[in-house]
Amino acid sequence: MKKLVSHALADYLERQGVEYVFGLCGHTVIGMLDALQKSKLKFISVRHEQIAAHAADGYARTSGKPGVVLLHLGPGLTNATTGVANAALDNIPMVVIAGDIPSYYYGKHPHQEFNLHADASQYEIYKPFVKRAWRIERPEAFPEILDKAFTMAVSGRPGPVLISVPMDMFSREIDMIHFERTYHHRMNIAKPSLDQETGEKIIDMLLAAKNPVIHYGGGILLAKASQELTDFVDFLDIPATRTLMGQGGLSDTHPLAVGMTGFWGTEYVNNTTKNADVILGLGTTFAEADSSSWYGGVTFNIPPTKLIHIDIDPTEIGRNFPVEIGAVADLKAALKDLLAVAKKKKPEGVQRPELRKEIKAYKEAFKKSNQEVEASSQFPMTPQRILQDVRETLPEDGIILTDVGWNKNGMGQQFPITVPGTILHPGGLATMGFGPSAVLGAKLGAPHKKVITMVGDGGFGTNPSVMATAVEQGIPVVWVVMNNGAFGTIAGLEAGHYHHTFGTVFQKPDGTRYNPEWAEVAKAYGIKAKKITSAKEFKEVFKEALDANEPYLIDVPMENIPVPTDGIWNINDIYTPKENVVEGKLMYGEPAKSKHVTTK
Structure with missing residues (x-):
C-alpha cells in the first residue's frame, strides 16, 4: 500500500502518542497541514514561531513526551531558533519538522531560502544547539530517520532534534512497507547505573x-x-x-x-x-x-x-x-x-x-527578614508580597512557569516548591518571553492542573500574540504580569554599576514613563483581564483568575526592588578589571574580593 509521505508522517506521530503539533503555516508545509487536518492530531497554530517552540517546550515538561514543532523555511526557521535553543539548554526533548525548499530547486535560490553563502543548507543553522539535524533526501529514508529522531530526543541528555523536509517530499508517495520497521522499534532504552x-x-x-x-x-x-x-x-x-x-x-x-x-x-x-x-x-x-x-x-x-x-x-x-x-x-x-x-x-x-x-533556624530567620515586605500594603506592590499571595492561593500541585527577573531569580530563592515538576524555569538561555508562550503547552500537557505564568512586563511584551492562541485554542491559563515598567533586573544591575538606567526603563523621548495597558490589550484579544489598583486586591483577583477556566491576564504594578543576593556574578570585567583576577587562579581556592563583583 502506498501513501503520501505527509499522511504516513501523521500516522507515525499518532502511533508515537503525539497529541499536539505546534507551529505556523507556510507554503513549504501546506502538504503536511492537509495531512494534519485529516488526522487525530491537534495542530496548535500560533502567530509567531518562537511561541510554537516555547509552547512545545512547556508541553514536553509537563507531559513527559517530546514536543513536536512544524515550521516553514526561512523566517519560520529563524523565528523559532530562540525557543528551540532554550529547550536545548534546558534539556527538553523536542522534534522539529521544518519545511525546506523543493529538492528540484537546489542551487536556484528559490523564495525565502537562505542562500547568500550556501545552497540548500538552511537547516544547518540549528546544528550548534540541536542534538542532530537531518535532511530528507529520499522518502524511503524518512521512517528510519523518524525513529532515530524520537529516540535521540528523549535518550541520554534529552534535547531537540531537527528534520528538514523539502516541500516536495511531503507530496511524494511512499510504499508503507518502509514504515514496517517503525512498528517494532521501542524508544525506551535502559540507562546506565553505577558499578x-x-x-x-x-x-x-x-x-x-x-x-x-x-x-x-x-x-x-x-x-x-x-x-x-x-x-x-x-x-x-x-x-x-x-x-x-x-x-x-x-x-x-x-x-x-x-x-x-x-x-x-x-x-x-x-x-x-x-x-x-x-x-x-x-x-x-x-x-x-x-x-x-x-x-x-x-x-x-x-x-x-x-x-x-x-x-x-x-x-x-x-x-x-x-x-x-x-x-x-x-x-x-x-x-x-x-x-x-x-x-x-x-x-x-x-x-x-x-x-x-541550624538549617531550620536559618530558614526561620530568612523568612522573618522578609515578613515586612511580604505583608506590605504599599502600592505598587512589592514582589515579595506578590509571591506570598500566589503561594498562599495556588494549589501545591499547581504549575508555575517563570520568565526572567524576579519571577525567576526571586522565586528560585524564596518561593517554596514542594511538588516535583511544578515550577518550570528557562534556566540555560534565560529567555524573555518563555513563560507567556510555554504556559500554553504546559496547560495542554497537564489539563487538570492550575497552570500560570509569572512574567515581567518586559518579557510579556516580547510576544503578546500568545493571547490570540489561547483564545483560538481555548487554553485556560493565567498570566500574572509583574509590571515594573522596565527590564528590571538589568536596570538594577546598570544602576548599581553605572548609577543610571539608560536603555532599560520604558519611557517616551521626553522622559515620561510609558507602558501599554496590558489589561486593555488583553481585552482586545478577547481575554478576561484586570489591572490591580491596590495590594489587598491582588489575592482575590488571582483566585478569581484560577477559578475562571478561561484565559485570564492580571496586570500587577510592582516596585522594581532588586532580588537580594550575596553571591558573585562576573559580568563587568570588560569595563572594570578586577585586580585579583588571574585566569584559572581564582577558580581554585583563592577567595575572591567580592566587594568588586557583587551586585546588590
Whole structure:
C-alpha cells in the first residue's frame, strides 16, 4: 500500500502518542497541514514561531513526551531558533519538522531560502544547539530517520532534534512497507547505573566526610529521581543545596533542603557548599550563575573540597571543576544503588540533629527578614508580597512557569516548591518571553492542573500574540504580569554599576514613563483581564483568575526592588578589571574580593 509521505508522517506521530503539533503555516508545509487536518492530531497554530517552540517546550515538561514543532523555511526557521535553543539548554526533548525548499530547486535560490553563502543548507543553522539535524533526501529514508529522531530526543541528555523536509517530499508517495520497521522499534532504552566498586567508593567518601553536601540540578527532575533523592538525603542526613533548575527536586520545605546557590544564593547557602569537604554533585553542570562565576571561596572551593560528580552526560563531568570521582549514570538508578550500598555499610543510617536545627533556624530567620515586605500594603506592590499571595492561593500541585527577573531569580530563592515538576524555569538561555508562550503547552500537557505564568512586563511584551492562541485554542491559563515598567533586573544591575538606567526603563523621548495597558490589550484579544489598583486586591483577583477556566491576564504594578543576593556574578570585567583576577587562579581556592563583583 502506498501513501503520501505527509499522511504516513501523521500516522507515525499518532502511533508515537503525539497529541499536539505546534507551529505556523507556510507554503513549504501546506502538504503536511492537509495531512494534519485529516488526522487525530491537534495542530496548535500560533502567530509567531518562537511561541510554537516555547509552547512545545512547556508541553514536553509537563507531559513527559517530546514536543513536536512544524515550521516553514526561512523566517519560520529563524523565528523559532530562540525557543528551540532554550529547550536545548534546558534539556527538553523536542522534534522539529521544518519545511525546506523543493529538492528540484537546489542551487536556484528559490523564495525565502537562505542562500547568500550556501545552497540548500538552511537547516544547518540549528546544528550548534540541536542534538542532530537531518535532511530528507529520499522518502524511503524518512521512517528510519523518524525513529532515530524520537529516540535521540528523549535518550541520554534529552534535547531537540531537527528534520528538514523539502516541500516536495511531503507530496511524494511512499510504499508503507518502509514504515514496517517503525512498528517494532521501542524508544525506551535502559540507562546506565553505577558499578559496585564506584558506588562503594562514593559512600565511603560521604561517610568519612565531616561536612558532606549534596548539590543537585535539573538532572534530578529529568530522571524523575525526586523520591530517590529524598530517601538518600534522609538516610545519610546530608544537607542538600540546589541550582535554579533543580528547584522541586527535593521539597524546599524538607529539613535538609538548604536552598539555591550562586549569584542569587544567600550567604548561608553559599557558605554551606563553600565549607563542604566533600560534595556529591547530581545532574548539574555547575553553571556560572549557580557557581558565582566559578570564583574560588564564594560558592564552591574545589579544591580543597573534593567533588563527586554524577551525570548522564559524560561531557559535563569535570567541565567546570576537577573531580575526585566522576560517573556517567542515570540518577534514578544511581541513587537507588547508592542507598543500597549505604544501608549495607551503615545499617543504622546517620543522624545530624544539630545540623537540622541550624538549617531550620536559618530558614526561620530568612523568612522573618522578609515578613515586612511580604505583608506590605504599599502600592505598587512589592514582589515579595506578590509571591506570598500566589503561594498562599495556588494549589501545591499547581504549575508555575517563570520568565526572567524576579519571577525567576526571586522565586528560585524564596518561593517554596514542594511538588516535583511544578515550577518550570528557562534556566540555560534565560529567555524573555518563555513563560507567556510555554504556559500554553504546559496547560495542554497537564489539563487538570492550575497552570500560570509569572512574567515581567518586559518579557510579556516580547510576544503578546500568545493571547490570540489561547483564545483560538481555548487554553485556560493565567498570566500574572509583574509590571515594573522596565527590564528590571538589568536596570538594577546598570544602576548599581553605572548609577543610571539608560536603555532599560520604558519611557517616551521626553522622559515620561510609558507602558501599554496590558489589561486593555488583553481585552482586545478577547481575554478576561484586570489591572490591580491596590495590594489587598491582588489575592482575590488571582483566585478569581484560577477559578475562571478561561484565559485570564492580571496586570500587577510592582516596585522594581532588586532580588537580594550575596553571591558573585562576573559580568563587568570588560569595563572594570578586577585586580585579583588571574585566569584559572581564582577558580581554585583563592577567595575572591567580592566587594568588586557583587551586585546588590
